[in-house]
Amino acid sequence: MSGHFQPSRRCRKGRPQLAPEAQAVADELSRRAAQMWAESGGELSIAEAVEIAAFRMGAELPQTGTESAVES
Template sequence: MNDFAPGPRNRKGRPQLAPEAQALADELSRRAAQMRAESDGELSIAEAVELAAFRMGIEAPQTGTELGVES
């Protein structure tokens, strides 16, 4: 099994999350890291996070390209 542990909770310049949101973020991060490790590099980090969020029933934030917005 993967020994992933989330990093420091309050990084410089980022607001601290509510305990419920932090727990959700930690679980999402853990699941995404596990999925990526199990995929032997087939999944990118972004793909692993999106898949983990989908499996957890969380709506992932949409990027500009997904919205049809080009830079």
């Protein structure tokens, strides 16, 4: 491993484009995962870094739905 992971924009020819909001989330996830992976010094795989970053991002996003409905 070279230790210099850089997320790159892949050619998306033939793939549907993401909505701008979804692309922004994907870009942020990629950025956070790459940073976490680099800071781990080899302790995390990139897949683990993506999983942790996604979990943290989900925990940071405002929750919508049935939270108040459960409190009856």
